[in-house]
């Protein structure tokens with residue numbers, strides 16, 4: 093462990109392990125945002141990466157754990173790994189439904205990802221942890237985007253898919269410090285972390301976009317002007333909403349603790365606390381224009 097690493101208190105008291113499970117209907121429509129196949133397939137493409145990315149994040153973090161002695165960080169790592177494990181299992185179920193409901197072609201990207209993450213794991217632990225910290229700094233931006241702009245992104249869409257993404261990002265917000273702290277405790281060097289922001293973020297975004305393109309080709313709408321216009325709009329919205337946080341992550345003094353959590357997210361966490369043990373995570377009401385906290 094880096095001798096000059098000191099643990100700092102995080103924003104949330106605890107990384108809560110929830111029964112992260114959504115009862116997706118077997119015949120779920122992969123175009124879960126009606127009239128917006130681009131957004132649907134982009135997020136589906138990102139979902140496709142999770143059962144490859146998140147187990148890799150866990151394995152790399154477990155390797156780093158052997159070098160870490162700080163008890164608070166070790167506790168956080170435990171929470172991080174358990175949340176990520178819940179996420180990828182749920183994404184895997186959802187992805188199986190995507191393939192069964194019209195998009196078996198996505199499997200070729202999965203084959204590619206198996207190899208890509210094996211290659212990444214042959215690189216130094218510093219490179220892996222920088223990738224993790226970089227990717228997780230991008231998810232901070234996604235949390236803010238999904239929660240603060242939930243009405244424009246998810247109103248009127250399938251409540252299962254919307255709730256699944258929103259709750260995933262809430263938990264990302266909850267454990268936003270862990271990959272960064274792990275990197276800082278193991279290495280702390282600025283330049284590899286800077287490269288990790290690009291490496292982790294663009295790798296996953298690129299894979300997600302590949303998934304989107306494969307699905308749009310399958311729909312035979314990829315080259316339609318309306319589709320291209322929608323792609324341009326979604327990309328602009330991604331850059332506007334996630335770009336500033338990523339730019340902050342490039343600065344030497346970056347710390348995810350400085351990234352504010354949206355109030356709706358904090359209210360959701362408080363609301364969940366009162367949910368009886370064993371109860372399913374309630375869905376966000378996407379037919380309510382306000383999309384309030386579902387507790």
Ligand SMILES: [Fe+2]
Nearest residue numbers: 146176179264
């Ligand atoms: Fe996750």
Ligand SMILES: [Fe+2]
Nearest residue numbers: 176228231264
């Ligand atoms: Fe995460």
